[in-house]
Structures are given as C-alpha cells and as structure tokens.
Amino acid sequence: MSDQLSVMQSRQQAPMWLWPMLWGALLLISVMGMPYAEALFRWIEPNARQVIYTRAEFYVLLGRHLLVVGVAAAVTIVVGVLAGIAVTRERGHDFLPLVGQLASLGQTFPPVAVLALAVPVLGFGTLPIMVALMLYGLLPIVRNTLTGLQEVDADIKMASHAMGMTPTQTLRQVELPLAAPVILAGIRTSVTINIATAALGATMGASNLGDPIIAGIVNGNMAYVVQGALTIALLALTVDSLFELLQRKLRSRLSTS
Amino acid sequence: MSLLDALPTPRIRWEGQHPNVVLISLSLVMLCAFWTVDVVSLAPNRIVMGTGYGALEAFGWPGVVLITLLLSSIGLFACQPTLPHYRALLTVVVGLMALMPVGLIASGLLLIDPELPQARLGIGTAYWVVLFVLMLCLVEIRLRLNLTRLWPTLLLTGVALVWWLCAALWLDNLALVQEFRARDRQFLTAVGQHIRLVSIAVGVSVVLGLLLAMLMRRYARLQKGAFTLLNFLQTIPSLALFGLLLAPLAWLAAKVPFLAQLGVSGIGTTPALIALIAYSLLPMVRNTYIALEEVSPDTLEAAKGMGMRAGQRFWQVRLPLALPVLLEGVRITTVQAIGLTAVAALIGAGGLGTFIFQGLGQAAMDMVLLGALPILIMALVVDAGLGALAEALRPGGH
Numbered sequence: 001m002s003d004q005l006s007v008m009q010s011r012q013q014a015p016m017w018l019w020p021m022l023w024g025a026l027l028l029i030s031v032m033g034m035p036y037a038e039a040l041f042r043w044i045e046p047n048a049r050q051v052i053y054t055r056a057e058f059y060v061l062l063g064r065h066l067l068v069v070g071v072a073a074a075v076t077i078v079v080g081v082l083a084g085i086a087v088t089r090e091r092g093h094d095f096l097p098l099v100g101q102l103a104s105l106g107q108t109f110p111p112v113a114v115l116a117l118a119v120p121v122l123g124f125g126t127l128p129i130m131v132a133l134m135l136y137g138l139l140p141i142v143r144n145t146l147t148g149l150q151e152v153d154a155d156i157k158m159a160s161h162a163m164g165m166t167p168t169q170t171l172r173q174v175e176l177p178l179a180a181p182v183i184l185a186g187i188r189t190s191v192t193i194n195i196a197t198a199a200l201g202a203t204m205g206a207s208n209l210g211d212p213i214i215a216g217i218v219n220g221n222m223a224y225v226v227q228g229a230l231t232i233a234l235l236a237l238t239v240d241s242l243f244e245l246l247q248r249k250l251r252s253r254l255s256t257s
Numbered sequence: 258m259s260l261l262d263a264l265p266t267p268r269i270r271w272e273g274q275h276p277n278v279v280l281i282s283l284s285l286v287m288l289c290a291f292w293t294v295d296v297v298s299l300a301p302n303r304i305v306m307g308t309g310y311g312a313l314e315a316f317g318w319p320g321v322v323l324i325t326l327l328l329s330s331i332g333l334f335a336c337q338p339t340l341p342h343y344r345a346l347l348t349v350v351v352g353l354m355a356l357m358p359v360g361l362i363a364s365g366l367l368l369i370d371p372e373l374p375q376a377r378l379g380i381g382t383a384y385w386v387v388l389f390v391l392m393l394c395l396v397e398i399r400l401r402l403n404l405t406r407l408w409p410t411l412l413l414t415g416v417a418l419v420w421w422l423c424a425a426l427w428l429d430n431l432a433l434v435q436e437f438r439a440r441d442r443q444f445l446t447a448v449g450q451h452i453r454l455v456s457i458a459v460g461v462s463v464v465l466g467l468l469l470a471m472l473m474r475r476y477a478r479l480q481k482g483a484f485t486l487l488n489f490l491q492t493i494p495s496l497a498l499f500g501l502l503l504a505p506l507a508w509l510a511a512k513v514p515f516l517a518q519l520g521v522s523g524i525g526t527t528p529a530l531i532a533l534i535a536y537s538l539l540p541m542v543r544n545t546y547i548a549l550e551e552v553s554p555d556t557l558e559a560a561k562g563m564g565m566r567a568g569q570r571f572w573q574v575r576l577p578l579a580l581p582v583l584l585e586g587v588r589i590t591t592v593q594a595i596g597l598t599a600v601a602a603l604i605g606a607g608g609l610g611t612f613i614f615q616g617l618g619q620a621a622m623d624m625v626l627l628g629a630l631p632i633l634i635m636a637l638v639v640d641a642g643l644g645a646l647a648e649a650l651r652p653g654g655h
Contacts (some may be wrong), residue, residue: 044504094278097400098393105396108640109633110596116613116629120622121382196494200600203617213500217603222504229500233493240492 016248019241027234031058034227041223051223053212058231065208065235068126068198072133073191080138080190081183084145085171100146106139111197115204124205133197137190144186148179181250188243195236199228209235277335279397280346283390284332290386291328297364298379300432307379315364315381324360327353328387331394343402347412350394354416357388358423365430377432379623406645432623433630444612448631451608454526454601455594458533462590465534466541473546480546487539495600498535502528503604529606533597537590544586548579581651588643595636599628 034052041051086092087099114136115129122128152175160170176183202210209232216224295309296316312321330349334342361378369376399409428434437444473480490498506528552575560574602610612628615621 098279098397101396101400102393105640108592108636110592110599110636112596112599112610112613113629113632113636116617116625117633119617119625121385124620192492196496199494199496203603203614210496213496214603216500217503222507225500226504229497232497233501236492236494236497237489 016245020238020245023234023238023241027062027231027238030231030234031062034058034231041227044226045221045223048221048223051221053215053224053227055215056207056211058209058227061207061209061211062231062235064126064206065195065198065210065232068130068133068201068206068208069191069194072130072137072194072198073187075134076137076141076190077187079134080141080186081145083138084142084149084183088146088149089167096146099142103139103143103146106136106143109136111136111193112200115197115200119204126201126206129198129201129204129206133194133201136197137194140189140193141183141186144182144189145179148182148186149175151182152178177254181247181254184243184247184250188240188247191243192236192240195232195239199232277338277397277401280335280338280394281332283394283397284328284335287328287331287387287390288325290383290390291324294383294386295381296383297361297368297381299368300377300379302375302377307377309381310364310368312383315368316360317363317367320360320363324353324356327356338401340402343398346394347398347402350391350398351412351416354388354391354413355419357384358420358428361431362423362427365428369430376430377435377623378428378430379432406641406648410641410645433626436621436623436627444627447607447609447611447628450606451595451598451610451632451635454529454533454598454606454608455591458530458537458594458598459587459591461530462534462537462541463587466538466545466586469538469542470545470549473542474549483542487542490535491539495532495536495597496603498532499528499600499604502532506531524605526606528604529598529601533594533601536597537594540589540593541586544589545579545583548582548586549575551582552578581647584643584647584650588640588647591639591643592636595632595639599632 035054038052045051083099087096115132118128118132118135122131156174156178157170160174165173198206198208199210199213202208202214209228212224212228213232214228216222216226216228291312293311296312298307298309300307312324316324327349331346334346334349361380361384365378369378395409395412398404399406424431424434469483473483493501503524507524556578557570557574560570565573598606598608599610599613602608602614609628609632612624613632614628616624616626616628
C-alpha cells in the first residue's frame with residue numbers, strides 16, 4: 001500500500017521539476033547562444049545590416065531585468081505581507097475596509113498607466129521604474145494576504161487560543177501557514193505582472209530585456225524584436241513554472257501534515 | 258439566557274466610541290504633502306522642466322489658511338465620528354475636490370507673469386497626493402456610511418463637471434489643457450481608436466469565450482488542454498507577445514498578397530487585435546465556464562420538469578442565471594484590455610498609448626499625462642459601470 005502510494009507520488013512529482021528545468025534551460029540557451037544564432041536571424045531579416053542585438057550582452061540585460069523585478073518583489077513581499085498582517089490584527093482593524101477596497105481597486109489601474117504616471121513624478125531611469133513596480137506589485141500581495149488570513153477558520157484560531165497560544169504564536173504557527181498558498185498565489189501574480197511591466201520600462205529609460213524589442217520596433221528590425229520577445233517570454237515562463245512548483249510543494253506539505 | 262442576550266445587538270456603525278483613526282491619518286498625510294511638497298510647477302515652454310512652487314507661493318496666505326483649515330477639519334470631524342459628522346466630512350471632501358481647479362486658477366493668477374503668456378502651469382506632486390488621498394477618504398466615508406456605489410459616482414461626476422468647466426473656461430495656462438488644445442483632433446481620434454480596439458477585442462472574446470466554454474462543458478478533455486494553453490499565453494509579457502506576432506504576420510503578409518489586402522501586416526491593428534484577444538480569452542473563458550457550471554442543478558431540473566427543451570433551458574434559465582458571473586468576466590477582460598491596448602501603440606495600432614510613448618520619447622511629460630490619465634479614467638469607469646450592472650443583475654440583489 002505504502003509502496004503504491006510512493007510510486008504514485010513519484011509519478012506525480014516527476015513532471016514537477018520538468019517545466020522549470022525545461023524553460024530555464026531554454027532561457028539559458030537563448031541568452032548564451034544568441035550571438036551564435038546569426039544564421040537563424042539572418043533568415044528573418046535577410047536585408048538588415050546587423051541581425052543580432054549587440055548594444056548590450058543578453059545576459060547583462062537579463063541580469064538587469066532580474067535585478068529590477070527581484071528588488072521590487074523583495075520589497076513588495078515584505079511590505080505587502082506585513083501590511084496585510086497589520087490590518088487583520090486587533091489594532092489595525094480600523095484600516096481593514098479601506099485597505100481591502102484599495103487592494104481590489106488597484107487591479108483596475110493599468111500597469112502602463114501607472115508606469116507612465118510614475119515618470120513625471122519620479123523621472124526617467126531604473127530607480128523610478130523600480131518604485132513604480134513596487135507600488136503596483138504591492139496590491140495583489142496585500143489583497144491575497146488579506147484573503148488568506150481572513151479565510152482561516154475562526155474555530156481553528158479559537159482552538160489555538162484555547163490551547164494557550166499567544167496571538168503571535170497563533171499568527172506564526174497557525175494563520176500564516178494556512179494562508180501561505182493564497183499569499184504565494186498573490187506573489188506569483190505580482191511577479192508575473194512585474195516581469196511584463198519591467199519590459200515596458202525600456203521605453204522609460206530603464207535598460208533591460210525590453211530594449212531589443214523597442215530598438216527593433218524603432219529600427220524596423222524584426223530580428224531584434226524576436227530576440228527580445230523570446231528571451232522575455234522564456235524568462236516569464238521559467239519564473240512562472242518555478243512558482244507553480246513552489247505552490248505544489250506547499251500544497252502537498254499542507255495536505256500531508 | 259439573560260435579557261441582554263435576547264436584545265438585538267445595537268448596530269454601532271457611527272456611534273463608535275473611538276475616533277476614526279483612518280481619516281485622521283489621511284488628513285495628516287494631506288497636510289504634510291500640502292505643506293512640504295511642490296503644489297504647482299511653472300515652465301517657460303513645453304520641454305523645459307518647470308520650477309516647483311510650494312503652497313505659500315502658489316496660493317498666498319489666504320489660500321493656504323483656507324485649505325489648511327479644510328484639511329484639518331477632516332481630522333477634527335473624524336475625532337468624533339457621528340452621523341452628522343460623517344455627512345459634514347463627505348461635504349468637505351467633495352468640496353475640496355471641486356476647489357482643486359480653483360486653486361490652479363488662483364496660482365495661475367499669482368505666479369504667471371502677464372508678459373509671458375506662453376508659460377505652462379504644471380500640476381505638482383502635492384496636488385496628485387491630495388487628490389489620491391481625498392479619493393481614499395471618499396472610499397472610507399462611503400464604507401462607514403454604508404452608501405451604495407451610486408452616491409460617490411454621482412458626486413464624482415459633479416466634481417468632474419466642475420473640473421471640465423474650469424479647464425475649458427479659465428485654465429488656459431495649464432500644461433495639460435495646452436497639450437490637449439494643440440492636438441485635440443488627434444486626441445479624439447486616439448480615444449476612438451482605443452475604444453474601438455478594446456470593444457472589438459472584448460466582443461470577439463465574449464463570443465469565442467462562450468463558444469469555448471460550451472465546448473469545454475461537452476468535451477472534458479478539451480477543458481484541461483484549453484486552460485493550460487490560455488494560462489500559458491497569459492504568462493507571456495504583453496510586449497513580448499506583440500513582438501513575437503510581428504515577425505510571422507509580416508512574413509504572412511509578404512507571402513500571401515490576399516491577406517495583405519485584408520489588412521494583415523506585422524505592424525498595426527491586426528497583431529494588436531490578435532494579441533488582445535489571446536489575452537482576453539483566459540479571464541473570459543474562465544468566468545463563462547464557472548458561471549455556466551455554477552447554475553444550480555435543481556433549478557435546471559425544475560425547468561426540465563416544466564417541460565422546457567434543452568435549448569430553452571440554456572437560453573432562458575442557464576444563461577440568465579449565469580449572467581452576473583459572466584459579466585464579471587467581461588469587466589475583468591475589458592479593464593485588462595484597456596491597459597494592454599496602450600501597449601499596442603508600440604506596434605503602431607494607435608490609441609491613447611501613442612501619446613504615452615511619444616511623450617516619453619520627447620520627454621514631454623504633459624503629453625504622457627494626456628495619454629495615461631484617460632486610460633486610467635476609462636478603466637475606472639468601465640470597472641464601476643460593469644460592476645454595478647453585474648450587481649443589479651444578480652437574482653434577488655436589487
């Protein structure tokens with residue numbers, strides 16, 4: 001019986017690593033192999049003087065892209081989860097309705113508009129884009145933290161209280177683990193949106209994987225566009241499949257414990 | 258059971274003993290912004306970055322005192338949150354919003370040298386912060402007063418009318434107004450293009466979404482495959498998808514002249530619409546599928562018992578009952594499409610995004626605003642409108 005179970009589990013687990021590995025490998029190949037793929041891109045743009053984007057190395061662009069999204073994500077996760085916790089506690093309860101409304105309203109703001117509005121206020125460059133990404137990425141995380149914490153059964157909280165747990169213990173050992181899948185889903189949404197939005201940052205003075213696309217559109221060079229678009233798409237798919245993996249792990253841990 | 262338990266619990270909505278901390282903090286934030294950050298900026302021409310002016314220079318003493326009093330009255334009223342106080346708060350907040358363009362007129366008179374009529378008055382950071390926080394105040398007051406969404410919508414429409422009137426009649430020096438005047442034709446065309454692209458994309462994806470959802474209900478195997486594919490598409494950043502569509506479509510148009518005659522090309526409306534529809538399908542199909550699935554089997558059974566045929570059951574029972582959730586899907590899809598259409602400007606599809614990206618290219622911030630603000634307003638209006646419609650259509654939710 002137990003053998004059967006483990007076989008089933010391993011059968012389910014086998015494809016778990018597959019997608020992140022596959023997308024990650026493709027991303028690496030495309031980033032490292034871009035300079036050697038001239039023949040391929042020559043086929044797309046037979047008449048162009050140059051078919052490989054060379055203003056910056058692709059791994060540098062990828063690194064910048066990851067840096068912007070990563071820093072923004074790190075800040076938003078900390079601030080967003082803390083804010084979500086704060087307003088669901090007794091003391092911050094007054095702010096709950098407003099924050100809840102704001103978090104759901106924030107989904108209405110188009111990312112392009114947010115990014116565009118950030119430029120007049122914050123200026124051109126990487127830092128303003130980062131700030132805009134932080135503000136924009138905050139709302140899905142806050143919303144999901146709120147939903148996750150509010151969905152924890154009141155009886156369970158009562159039980160942990162009755163067991164003599166302090167509010168902090170209840171939060172750390174009961175509420176947060178139970179809310180974790182929902183919070184993670186919010187982080188996934190936030191990061192996915194930010195990878196896409198950061199690419200648009202290339203039009204606002206931030207140098208990243210959006211650069212080749214914009215340069216290609218401006219110069220009418222399809223090869224550049226495809227190079228940039230392919231790399232961003234692979235990055236998005238890699239990160240998204242990593243989150244998928246994380247979510248599955250979390251879910252299976254919750255169901256077994 | 259004591260007598261006290263038997264009594265209905267008193268509804269302490271505004272008789273709450275403790276002050277409304279939220280409004281007090283919001284009021285403090287606004288006061289801080291008003292006193293410390295630039296209220297307006299003044300630039301001699303379009304490209305030069307303006308010099309910022311604080312509240313004192315922009316409004317003079319009487320203006321500063323008046324606005325400080327109004328802003329702090331929000332905090333003071335919130336200290337004793339009673340019903341009349343909330344009503345007063347509502348008046349103050351809406352009044353302040355309506356006063357905003359008047360402040361701009363006043364600072365225009367104070368700051369602009371009559372010999373330099375070309376000067377452009379920019380809206381400063383403090384203005385945006387105060388406007389945003391006033392909106393938050395409005396939301397908070399609406400929640401505490403338990404008002405429906407209709408009231409703030411009506412009030413905001415009134416405020417918008419005041420702004421429009423001021424902008425049309427007296428705010429000639431405002432950079433945003435000048436930017437609009439310089440290209441009002443272009444602006445209206447862009448708005449038209451934007452709305453057209455969004456409505457075609459949403460219209461097509463509503464029909465396709467309904468068809469796909471119905472097929473999925475019939476063929477279970479299709480369901481998993483289609484959702485996987487649509488999820489996959491949603492993950493790819495919009496800029497990348499637009500980019501990836503450019504090459505094959507340009508190639509197709511070059512090889513098949515018939516398609517080129519139909520208007521297919523790498524740049525322009527076709528790739529934009531394909532990408533927009535691809536993105537719109539996931540929220541649309543997901544909501545349509547859930548909406549159709551969620552209709553209670555008992556109701557359908559009852560319809561069957563009444564002798565309704567399968568077609569009748571679908572059109573007269575299942576679809577009307579599914580409509581609110583379906584509309585929710587249309588709302589999400591439309592709001593998303595409004596934002597994505599802005600990106601489509603990069604591949605020459607037109608729309609309001611053109612202003613954003615041209616403005617960014619020329620470092621003309623007012624042009625960026627001219628593109629971004631209507632997009633934001635459009636998204637908010639659609640969100641509110643379709644949200645209210647879905648609420649009204651909910652059975653028994655009148």
